[in-house]
């Protein structure tokens with residue numbers, strides 16, 4: 001679909017959306033396309049970090065500090081009780097939709113968040129290298145459930161694995 005047609009469709013759906021009903025499948029599909037094609041930028045930005053074990057561990061550690069309360073230790077929302085209750089729900093970062101973003105777009109999402117969903121912006125909280133490290137981690141997520149539940153939801157203390165191998169540089 002061309003940009004212009006997408007915008008037109010988005011405008012049409014926005015008008016239809018004036019009824020106070022929850023978004024239907026068409027509205028959700030259009031909102032998702034608008035987000036992926038128009039809102040989220042940075043498509044051609046390259047990750048300056050090599051996917052070395054050390055960089056991956058750092059990325060996982062930064063993820064563990066700032067993202068696991070909503071995305072789980074495995075990035076797949078394992079053990080996050082309200083994941084489905086958010087609007088839109090918290091996606092698995094291993095899903096084909098999220099993995100279809102380029103590295104630069106993932107970095108953009110982390111830096112700017114997705115307004116007006118519950119996905120917060122990390123600008124001013126995380127450094128650029130931490131954000132690129134997290135992008136590496138998102139590309140190498142552990143298997144679903146393999147790290148247990150975030151301790152904050154009663155899953156016990158985090159394993160050394162969940163903390164990026166337990167080594168501090």
Ligand code: HEC
Nearest residue numbers: 066067070086088089090109110114117118119120122134
């Ligand atoms: C307060 C809860 C919360 C926190 C903390 C959070 N997220 Fe999210 N995240 C969400 C929600 C809700 C969505 C779904 C947003 C949407 O689909 O528009 C999301 C979506 C995403 C997506 C997919 C975006 C898309 O368009 O499909 C990525 C990637 C992501 N988050 C990464 C992160 C990273 C990395 C961190 C830590 C720096 C983080 N999130 C912290 C709630 C959160």
